[in-house]
Amino acid sequence: EVQLVESGGGLVQPGRSLRLSCAASGVTFDAYAMHWVRQVAGKGLEWVSGINWNSGKIDYADSVKGRFTISRDNAKNSLYLQMNSLRAEDTALYYCVKADCGSNSCNFDLWGQGTLVTVSS
Amino acid sequence: QTVVTQEPSLTVSPGGTVTLTCGSSTGAVTSGHYANWFQQKPGQAPRALIYSTSYKHSWTPARFSASLLGGKGALTLSGVQPEDEADYYCLLYYRDAWVFGGGTKLTVL
Numbered sequence: 001e002v003q004l005v006e007s008g009g010g011l012v013q014p015g016r017s018l019r020l021s022c023a024a025s026g027v028t029f030d031a032y033a034m035h036w037v038r039q040v041a042g043k044g045l046e047w048v049s050g051i052n053w054n055s056g057k058i059d060y061a062d063s064v065k066g067r068f069t070i071s072r073d074n075a076k077n078s079l080y081l082q083m084n085s086l087r088a089e090d091t092a093l094y095y096c097v098k099a100d101c102g103s104n105s106c107n108f109d110l111w112g113q114g115t116l117v118t119v120s121s
Numbered sequence: 122q123t124v125v126t127q128e129p130s131l132t133v134s135p136g137g138t139v140t141l142t143c144g145s146s147t148g149a150v151t152s153g154h155y156a157n158w159f160q161q162k163p164g165q166a167p168r169a170l171i172y173s174t175s176y177k178h179s180w181t182p183a184r185f186s187a188s189l190l191g192g193k194g195a196l197t198l199s200g201v202q203p204e205d206e207a208d209y210y211c212l213l214y215y216r217d218a219w220v221f222g223g224g225t226k227l228t229v230l
Contacts, residue, residue: 035219037167045159045167045210047219059217062122095166106155106214107172114166 002026002110004096009115012086020115022079022096027110030054030074033099035108036081038092038117046092049081050099064090086119093117123147125213127222132230133201141225143194143211154213156194158187161208161224170209171196203229 008020022034035050049060049070058070069082079096094117098110124146133139143156150156158171169178171187174194184205187196194211206229211222 037221044208044224045161045212045221047212047221050219059219061218101155104152105173105176106157107169107176107178108157108159108212109169109172109178111166111168 004098004110004112006094006096006112006115009094009117011118011120013121014087014119016086017082017084018086018117020081020083020094020096020117022081022112024077024079024098027077027098029077033101034070034072034079035097035099036070036079037095037097037111038090039095039114040092048094051079052101083117086117088119091117091119123215123218123220125211125220125222127209127211127225129223130226130228132228133198135201135203135229137201138197138199139201139227140190141196141198141209141211141227142190143196143213143222144192145213147215149192150189150194150213152189154194154215156187157212158194158196159210159212160205161210162206167210198227201229205229 005023012018033052036048051070067085071080093114095114096112100107126144156174159167161167175187184200208224210224
């Protein structure tokens, strides 16, 4: 079955760290870019970070730059998001998303079900 | 800071046609923004509908189409069904970042 499964969410105090993981199955993981997208309850979607197939291009939203680090392990078919210096405004459901991008197209075609991060004292 | 703008809400009658738009604070939306459109129903993860401005996925119903219209990305639903009631989001590419629109809540009434 083709799927992405996120894990690692939970309750964390402000200023602390958390590491999210995303396990891919049924896809040729090392052929695709991967992204993290988050959603505050009842609000819209926010792109957080993306990484290309070989980790050669990594991008971040301004809201997380310098605090979050995206990485991947193609041998383990896994994507990660290291989140440091967490703030209350980072509280959200975090989705792992696969993106099939070529020279003239980009297709965010597969989403996980999300893992919930709550930052609170 | 780049802002992507969508109608906050739209209402359409069953069987009707509605167009949702996706604008950019930096100017006209072009093919280079690789516009993606997603549908999200309550309690569910977003589902991809359209990529790279106008390409459909194999699972995208034929009543959904997308294009560039008047300098914006546009998603058109023709022959709207009750199950199309959902939130719709566009996503645009800006060289080193992607930005979502605020979403459009589509009501079928």
